[in-house]
Every structure is written in C-alpha cells, then in structure tokens.
Amino acid sequence: MIRIFLLFALITSAFASDVQRYRWKNGETFLLFLEKNSLPLKQLYYDLDKDDQRLTEEMRSGIHYQILRDSNQTIKQVLLPLNDELQIHIYQDKGSYAFEAIPIISTTRTESFTTTITHSPNYNILKETGSKKLAQIFIASFKNSLNFKNDIRKGDKLVMIYDQKYRLGEVFSMPTLKVAMIEMRKKRHFIYLNDDDRYYDEKGHEVEGFLLARPVRGARVSSHFTKRRYHPVLKKWKAHLGMDYAARRGTPVVAAGSGKVIYAARLGSYGNLIKIRHNDGYETRYAHLKSFRRGIYRGKYVKKGQTIGYVGTTGRSTGPHLHFELRKHGRAINPLRVVQVTTKKLKGKERKAFLTLKKNYDESVNLHLANKTQFKKLPKFTGKCYVHSLECQANG
Numbered sequence: 071m072i073r074i075f076l077l078f079a080l081i082t083s084a085f086a087s088d089v090q091r092y093r094w095k096n097g098e099t100f101l102l103f104l105e106k107n108s109l110p111l112k113q114l115y116y117d118l119d120k121d122d123q124r125l126t127e128e129m130r131s132g133i134h135y136q137i138l139r140d141s142n143q144t145i146k147q148v149l150l151p152l153n154d155e156l157q158i159h160i161y162q163d164k165g166s167y168a169f170e171a172i173p174i175i176s177t178t179r180t181e182s183f184t185t186t187i188t189h190s191p192n193y194n195i196l197k198e199t200g201s202k203k204l205a206q207i208f209i210a211s212f213k214n215s216l217n218f219k220n221d222i223r224k225g226d227k228l229v230m231i232y233d234q235k236y237r238l239g240e241v242f243s244m245p246t247l248k249v250a251m252i253e254m255r256k257k258r259h260f261i262y263l264n265d266d267d268r269y270y271d272e273k274g275h276e277v278e279g280f281l282l283a284r285p286v287r288g289a290r291v292s293s294h295f296t297k298r299r300y301h302p303v304l305k306k307w308k309a310h311l312g313m314d315y316a317a318r319r320g321t322p323v324v325a326a327g328s329g330k331v332i333y334a335a336r337l338g339s340y341g342n343l344i345k346i347r348h349n350d351g352y353e354t355r356y357a358h359l360k361s362f363r364r365g366i367y368r369g370k371y372v373k374k375g376q377t378i379g380y381v382g383t384t385g386r387s388t389g390p391h392l393h394f395e396l397r398k399h400g401r402a403i404n405p406l407r408v409v410q411v412t413t414k415k416l417k418g419k420e421r422k423a424f425l426t427l428k429k430n431y432d433e434s435v436n437l438h439l440a441n442k443t444q445f446k447k448l449p450k451f452t453g454k455c456y457v458h459s460l461e462c463q464a465n466g
C-alpha cells in the first residue's frame with residue numbers, strides 16, 4: 071500500500087493534470103479497452119493470474135471510469151470501478167504499466183424525501199427525484215404486498231429513507247433502501263431494512279421478494295459474498311462474487327429458482343459451470359461441479375429445487391464445494407439477501423431489537439411527513455477530481 075501512496079505523491083507534484091471521465095460502452099471488453107488506448111496487453115492482461123483476469127470481466131456497460139493523462143497526453147493512471155467497492159488501477163511504473171485491484175473510497179449520505187401522489191408512485195418519485203433507481207426500488211419493495219394500480223388515490227403520501235454513495239463528487243452505485251412508507255387511504259404500509267440485512271414489514275415478517283432455494287440442501291456456507299476482501303497471504307485485493315457451500319463430492323445441486331439453462335459446460339476457473347436465467351433479469355451460476363445431471367443442457371427449462379448437477383472441485387478450487395453466484399442484469403449481488411432459508415418471522419430478542427429500530431424509523435418518517443421533506447439535489451459538481459488523492463475540490 072505504501073508504494074501506491076508514494077506513487078500518488080509523486081504524481082501530485084509532477085503532474086497537476088485533472089482527470090477525464092468516460093463511460094464504458096456496450097460490448098467493450100477489457101482487452102479492447104487496452105488496445106484502444108495503446109496499453110500493453112501482456113502486462114495488463116496475459117501476465118495476470120486467473121483471479122485478476124476474471125476481475126477484468128466484471129466491467130459493465132454504463133460504468134463511469136477515469137483516465138489521468140499528463141500534458142503529453144500519455145496515460146498516467148486509469149481507474150475502472152468493478153463494483154461499488156473495488157476498482158482496477160492501472161498506473162505507469164518504471165516505463166511500463168502495472169495492474170492492481172484497490173478499494174474504492176466513497177462517502178455515504180443518508181437521504182430522504184416525501185412526496186404526495188398525483189399520478190402513481192413511479193411517476194411522482196421520478197418527478198421529485200429524477201432517479202429511476204429510487205422509483206424502481208420503491209415499486210419492487212411493495213410488489214408482492216400492495217396493488218398500487220387499484221388502491222392508490224390522489225393525495226396519498228410516501229416517504230423514502232435510503233443511503234446514497236458518492237464518489238469523486240458524483241452519485242455512485244445503487245441506493246440502499248432503509249425505510250419505505252406509503253400511506254394509502256389513511257393506512258400506512260412500511261418496509262424496513264433490519265440489522266440482519268433483510269427487509270421486514272411493520273409486523274416483523276420478512277418481505278418476500280425474489281426468493282431462491284438453497285442450492286445445496288443442509289450445506290454449510292464456507293465463504294460469503296464480498297465485493298472486496300484483502301488476501302493477507304497474497305497481499306492483494308480480491309472479490310468473492312458468490313457464496314461457497316461446503317459439501318461432499320457428489321452431493322446434489324438444485325436449481326435455486328425456475329428458469330432456462332443458458333450454459334452447461336466447462337469454463338476456465340469456474341470448472342464445470344451451469345448458468346440459469348430467471349425472470350426479472352436474474353441469473354444464477356453453479357461452479358466447480360463434478361458433473362451435470364443427465365438431461366441438463368443449454369436451452370433446457372428447470373424448476374426450482376430440481377437437481378441439475380453434483381458438487382465437485384473442477385476448475386480453480388481447493389476442495390469439493392459449490393460456488394454459487396446470483397446476478398441481476400449481469401451485476402453480481404449478494405445471494406444472502408434472497409436465498410430462502412425459511413421466510414423469517416422475528417421472535418424474542420431479535421424481535422425486540424427490530425421494534426427499537428422500527429420505532430426510530432417511524433419517528434423519522436413522521437418528521438419527514440410533518441416537514442414535507444423535499445428531495446435535495448446536490449449542486450452540480452464543477453470542481454476538479456484528482457485520481458492520486460481520490461479527492462475532489464470544489465471550484466472557487
């Protein structure tokens with residue numbers, strides 16, 4: 071880590087150039103990106119280990135990234151965010167270029183607003199905030215419990231409290247909903263994010279969204295999902311974009327949800343891999359399989375809970391386990407939020423803790439309603455951002 075900061079310091083003094091911001095285009099690959107910018111493929115891709123190579127596949131269209139050039143237009147540094155916590159850092163080093171994965175520094179603000187319905191929650195949230203993401207999150211939260219089409223009336227009210235990340239002065243990544251409330255015909259409906267990272271309604275019943283079955287029955291989770299993790303032995307940052315279930319070789323693996331098999335073959339470090347496409351942009355992946363169940367092939371429809379293959383240790387794996395991934399529109403998400411153990415009803419101590427959290431949130435919601443809290447647009451950022459310090463300075 072010290073090396074990086076030294077490097078940043080050097081650049082600070084030698085090049086006071088600012089940073090150009092770009093958007094990752096649809097269909098662009100990491101190799102294409104390197105070629106386009108005349109960056110060396112060997113050092114920055116072919117010489118990398120398998121894990122780092124796999125990380126480069128995580129770049130998705132629409133992502134904003136930064137390039138720092140000196141006054142001769144030579145690339146000094148590139149920052150490519152892989153998710154909201156980890157980024158690829160390419161930097162000039164001894165006349166060539168080097169690759170590393172480093173954490174993203176961002177700040178989080180808790181934001182909130184209330185709005186009165188004139189048309190629909192979707193329309194009014196968009197009108198108030200200009201954010202499609204917030205509208206989507208709100209609608210999805212009540213999708214299985216309320217019927218907005220039939221039951222909403224003009225003058226009904228809603229409140230959202232959520233965390234928003236900012237990076238280099240810009241809104242960054244999906245907001246995390248903490249509370250959503252809608253008052254329909256004088257009755258209030260809530261959703262709360264609890265300390266266990268799951269969503270509950272006002273009665274302390276878990277809110278069912280897209281629920282997945284556990285892909286290996288009764289298996290222990292041996293490694294959790296993480297967008298970034300420091301490997302103390304290799305001394306580098308990695309991501310684990312799935313969950314590992316430890317199980318004996320040959321243990322049946324079941325489809326976590328109904329859908330269509332879109333891949334069933336070997337794939338690099340994944341080993342024997344099955345990918346299943348589900349509704350609403352969800353996809354699940356099952357890796358390191360010993361073998362596929364007979365009759366499971368690309369194009370086949372499977373039901374939730376149906377056996378599709380068997381636990382093994384093919385590909386890059388240190389022992390028999392299932393590596394399970396959940397993706398939404400290509401983005402890896404934490405399966406824990408959606409994997410069904412049993413739908414949870416909070417009891418005892420857990421319920422007591424939830425009720426305290428709920429009480430605090432309810433007070434906030436009441437305050438926002440009373441104050442008619444408006445969505446605060448941050449003033450458009452016109453300052454400069456510096457890659458070397460990962461800091462921004464406002465102009466003037």
Ligand SMILES: [Zn+2]
Binds near residue numbers: 312
């Ligand atoms: Zn894994």
